[in-house]
Amino acid sequence: MLELVDIGRSYRVGPGEMHILRHLSLTVAAGELVSIMGGSGSGKTTLMNIIGLLDKPTSGQYRIDGQDVLKAEARELSRLRNRLIGFVFQSFFLLPRLNAWRNVALPLMYRGTPEAEARSRAIAMLERVGLGERTEHMPAMLSGGQKQRVAIARALVGEPRVILADEPTGALDPKVSQEIMDLFLALKREYGVLILIITHDPGVAAQCERQVVLANGVLTEVVPAC
Amino acid sequence: MLKRVVAEAAANLLASRQRSALALLGIVIGAAAVIAMLNVGAIARNETIRQFRQLGTDILTLRADGNMGLGHFQLSDLEALPLELLAVREVAPFVIGGGSAQHEGQVAHSSQLGITAAFAQVTRMRMREGRFISDYDRFELYAVVGAGLARQLSTPYAPIRVGSPLRIGRYVFTVIGVAEPMLHSPMMPVDIDSTLFVSIPNVRRIMFNPSLSMAILRMQPDADAEVVVGQLQRHLGPKLRDQRLSVQSARQLIAGMQNQMQLFTLLLGAVGAIALALGGVGVMNIMLVSIAERRREIGVRLAIGAQPGDIRTLFLAEAVLLSVTGGVLGIFLGIAGAWGFAWLSGWEFVISPTAAPLGAGVSVAVGIFFGFYPAVMASRLDPIEALRAE
Numbered sequence: 001m002l003e004l005v006d007i008g009r010s011y012r013v014g015p016g017e018m019h020i021l022r023h024l025s026l027t028v029a030a031g032e033l034v035s036i037m038g039g040s041g042s043g044k045t046t047l048m049n050i051i052g053l054l055d056k057p058t059s060g061q062y063r064i065d066g067q068d069v070l071k072a073e074a075r076e077l078s079r080l081r082n083r084l085i086g087f088v089f090q091s092f093f094l095l096p097r098l099n100a101w102r103n104v105a106l107p108l109m110y111r112g113t114p115e116a117e118a119r120s121r122a123i124a125m126l127e128r129v130g131l132g133e134r135t136e137h138m139p140a141m142l143s144g145g146q147k148q149r150v151a152i153a154r155a156l157v158g159e160p161r162v163i164l165a166d167e168p169t170g171a172l173d174p175k176v177s178q179e180i181m182d183l184f185l186a187l188k189r190e191y192g193v194l195i196l197i198i199t200h201d202p203g204v205a206a207q208c209e210r211q212v213v214l215a216n217g218v219l220t221e222v223v224p225a226c
Numbered sequence: 227m228l229k230r231v232v233a234e235a236a237a238n239l240l241a242s243r244q245r246s247a248l249a250l251l252g253i254v255i256g257a258a259a260v261i262a263m264l265n266v267g268a269i270a271r272n273e274t275i276r277q278f279r280q281l282g283t284d285i286l287t288l289r290a291d292g293n294m295g296l297g298h299f300q301l302s303d304l305e306a307l308p309l310e311l312l313a314v315r316e317v318a319p320f321v322i323g324g325g326s327a328q329h330e331g332q333v334a335h336s337s338q339l340g341i342t343a344a345f346a347q348v349t350r351m352r353m354r355e356g357r358f359i360s361d362y363d364r365f366e367l368y369a370v371v372g373a374g375l376a377r378q379l380s381t382p383y384a385p386i387r388v389g390s391p392l393r394i395g396r397y398v399f400t401v402i403g404v405a406e407p408m409l410h411s412p413m414m415p416v417d418i419d420s421t422l423f424v425s426i427p428n429v430r431r432i433m434f435n436p437s438l439s440m441a442i443l444r445m446q447p448d449a450d451a452e453v454v455v456g457q458l459q460r461h462l463g464p465k466l467r468d469q470r471l472s473v474q475s476a477r478q479l480i481a482g483m484q485n486q487m488q489l490f491t492l493l494l495g496a497v498g499a500i501a502l503a504l505g506g507v508g509v510m511n512i513m514l515v516s517i518a519e520r521r522r523e524i525g526v527r528l529a530i531g532a533q534p535g536d537i538r539t540l541f542l543a544e545a546v547l548l549s550v551t552g553g554v555l556g557i558f559l560g561i562a563g564a565w566g567f568a569w570l571s572g573w574e575f576v577i578s579p580t581a582a583p584l585g586a587g588v589s590v591a592v593g594i595f596f597g598f599y600p601a602v603m604a605s606r607l608d609p610i611e612a613l614r615a616e
């Protein structure tokens with residue numbers, strides 16, 4: 001479903017150029033759960049921004065369902081992000097002035113879904129991630145794990161086909177971290193959504209059916225030991 | 227959709243109340259100044275119309291100026307004017323002075339006019355009681371009092387009425403008429419409402435060294451004031467010998483007053499415009515600070531699928547809401563200010579029908595004008611950088 005071919009991304013730093021990604025290729029089929037590991041500064045977030053249509057590579061090709069998305073203009077990219085992709089970030093990035101269900105409903109709002117429908121879908125999604133009791137809570141009143149659940153509900157509410165999670169457990173303790181992983185695994189089975197998890201934690205990576213490592217600007221597939 | 231945008235903007239503004247209030251202040255002051263300006267203008271216009279409604283605008287006042295102070299007309303020269311000049315309908319010469327009058331222990335100091343019977347016609351004075359001085363009264367010790375003066379001289383037990391005795395100097399006059407209340411006219415050197423009237427022959431009894439130095443004159447309805455002024459100068463000027471004749475027309479006076487009002491209005495308008503511009507800059511500043519603070523929120527919204535236009539609308543709505551709130555408060559403050567002005571000056575308070583819509587319109591315009599740049603800035607943020615922001 002996602003097809004990255006020969007992707008390069010470099011930043012101009014001072015007089016020279018810094019190549020973060022070089023000749024990187026990756027193909028992921030619909031419904032797969034893939035972990036991406038890599039050292040700090042190796043370019044994981046850069047890669048996620050490219051996959052998430054927030055950034056464009058300096059070279060290479062990127063197709064989603066065969067459509068060349070690098071040719072799409074800004075409005076179309078916004079639309080694709082809204083329909084196709086859900087983001088989960090390390091520090092949750094909930095909007096502090098909106099309560100839980102309004103945070104979750106946001107992607108639907110930008111789609112023009114009527115408020116009543118958006119609300120009931122957001123609340124259903126919060127119930128699914130185990131926060132049915134806290135739909136009116138403000139983000140500041142939620143624990144880290146609960147905030148990440150709200151963020152996951154927000155990523156899923158629009159029924160996207162891809163979830164991009166950038167170190168989703170990085171700010172959580174191991175127990176909560178495992179709960180979040182269990183949630184991802186369950187959601188993958190339930191919705192058949194493609195999930196890309198960027199992580200530092202080998203324990204997290206080990207639970208994914210596919211694992212890749214990003215180093216020196218290229219990806220290497222980890223072949224399962226057994 | 228609009229409702230949601232406004233609700234969200236309101237919530238965001240309430241979240242940083244103190245800052246919003248500061249930005250509001252500039253707009254409030256600016257809008258209040260503009261509204262006050264429009265209303266004071268309307269009040270003054272209304273007052274001018276009221277003042278001239280009493281006497282009409284076909285009025286001229288004549289004054290003889292000597293080398294030192296007031297000059298002296300011949301009564302016969304003035305009284306001949308309606309016969310000699312076609313455009314003059316009637317003339318009321320008067321002697322002007324002042325002094326105290328006493329009634330039942332009440333003493334009031336007031337202006338005193340020596341007049342002919344024509345005075346009541348020219349000034350459209352009406353009697354509440356009794357009659358005005360007639361030309362046959364001559365040396366009879368008769369007096370007519372204005373409504374205001376009558377009030378001052380009355381006691382609870384002895385109100386001023388026809389027949390009341392008035393002691394003026396060494397003489398005791400009898401009140402033969404009390405006038406109805408009258409507005410002070412800018413065309414008259416004294417406030418008719420609080421004046422005592424006697425016949426011209428009697429002025430020697432109550433004034434020291436009286437002089438017939440003024441007259442008020444009504445023109446024919448179709449007469450051109452400037453032409454009549456010229457005729458009067460040519461006709462009366464030579465008879466005054468070394469004295470000068472000065473003539474003032476109601477129209478001239480109105481024009482002068484309007485000029486003055488316009489200047490005042492313009493000044494206040496300029497102050498209002500500057501305050502509004504400063505308020506607008508305040509709004510812009512608040513919006514820029516708020517956008518800098520909410521970079522990550524903007525990044526999240528863009529990542530989730532907001533179009534740049536959605537972000538622009540969000541921040542523009544905040545700026546406009548801020549300005550409209552300021553504008554509405556400003557309208558109330560401005561009207562209150564105008565009311566205070568009317569109260570202080572004793573003028574009738576009127577609300578200018580253009581003030582409120584104009585104030586609201588101007589503050590919306592300020593919000594859009596000064597909110598547009600920050601809103602566009604916000605909508606052009608790069609989501610990646612916005613998400614990296616701490």
Ligand SMILES: Nc1ncnc2c1ncn2[C@@H]1O[C@H](COP(=O)(O)OP(=O)(O)O)[C@@H](O)[C@H]1O
Nearest residue numbers: 011013020038039040041042043044045046047
């Ligand atoms: N806008 C930029 N300009 C220059 N260098 C950048 C920019 N964005 C990221 N980088 C660099 O790219 C490298 C990879 O960053 P990132 O993708 O965030 O790494 P990771 O998420 O794997 O920690 C880092 O060395 C970072 O300094």
Ligand SMILES: [Mg+2]
Nearest residue numbers: 044045046166
């Ligand atoms: Mg990163």
